[in-house]
Amino acid sequence: MNKLLILNILILLLFSCVNKEKSETEFYVENQISFFDLRNSDxxxxxxxxxxxxxxxxxxxxxxxxxxxxxxxxxxxxxxxxxxxxxxxxxxxxxxxxxxxxxxxxxxxxxxxxxxxxxxxxxxxxxxxxxxxxxxxxxxxxxxxxxxxxxFVNDTLVDLLKIEFDNDKPNSEKAKSDFYTLKKYGLHQSAYNLLYERAEYAELDLDREKLKKELTKTTEFTYPWLIDTEK
Structure with a gap:
């Protein structure tokens, strides 16, 4: 097998992997709350x-x-x-x-x-x-x-702070409550991250696939409030 053929095969494999990864990526709607820039800005x-x-x-x-x-x-x-x-x-x-x-x-x-x-x-x-x-x-x-x-208090901000900073020993019940709080505020990408991309929830007994079906998908990624900490 000549070098050019090997190179072409490698390129095809690379693009097939990239396309597969892209097709499996799931994005969810994320409401732009008024204080969104607190998390996602300089x-x-x-x-x-x-x-x-x-x-x-x-x-x-x-x-x-x-x-x-x-x-x-x-x-x-x-x-x-x-x-x-x-x-x-x-x-x-x-x-x-x-x-x-x-x-x-x-x-x-x-x-x-x-x-x-x-x-x-x-x-x-x-x-x-x-x-x-x-x-x-x-x-x-x-x-x-x-x-x-x-x-002057913004209760949405307080609720989100409770999820992220008052969460040293979460249990399954607390995780589900946090999930539905995020969903209530339209933060579906954040709710997805809670299910799959946050270390503090990773070992909890949750029916992740069932809960994920309650979230609304979108075609474009929006930076979430509850960020991915698993990558």
Whole structure:
């Protein structure tokens, strides 16, 4: 068999595998919830999160859920921290204290804090950012004491936080409840990921094929809220 024939066979096999994989891929509808960009965007360029009303909603929703349960969102060491892929080379607690102290106090601001608050003022969100920082700092020792204002809470966001961050020891009953919560909000791709692409649910006794049939398929992939953690 000559080299050209072998090459052609390999190419045909490769394309047949690719086509097979594509044909077996299943996509499901995923509702674009109002705070979708919290999960699927670059926060440094995100216009949605800079709006005061959205910052307020996220803050009050986080308080209702419990800031203490969200600690895994931030990786902290002594002189640096990372949140949602954003790296800041400063001590987290010291930074929060300094931001509170320097708000509307230009006489004690260094270049870093001057520029920080100038950016917030140009975005018209400085007062809500200060409110969040001040409230957060006042309850550092016990985040459970933070009281939320229910009129600003987004219950959908709270429910989704419960699925992802209040889920250390899930059981089959909890998994089915989470599945139907995702389905209720139109997050069918997320519900599919719960069944097949999330390690915390992998060993649970679920009738996955039966539940999958309740989901609505689509021809195009939409980034889900509950991401695939198995790949």
């Amino acid at each position: 926060w440094t360029k995100n216009a949605w999160i800079r709006k005061p009303e959205n910052l307020k909603m996220v803050h009050e929703s986080f308080k209702k859920f419990g800031y203490d349960k969200l600690e895994k969102l931030i990786y902290k060491s002594e002189n640096e921290f990372i949140i949602h892929g954003i790296y800041i080379k400063r001590n987290f607690e010291n930074l929060m204290d300094s931001l509170q102290l320097t708000y509307n106090n230009p006489e004690i601001q260094s270049k870093y804090y001057t520029e920080f608050w100038e950016r917030r003022k140009s975005e018209n969100n400085d007062s809500i950012v200060y409110e969040i920082i001040r409230e957060f700092n006042s309850h550092k020792s016990d985040q459970n004491q933070l009281t939320y204002k229910n009129r």
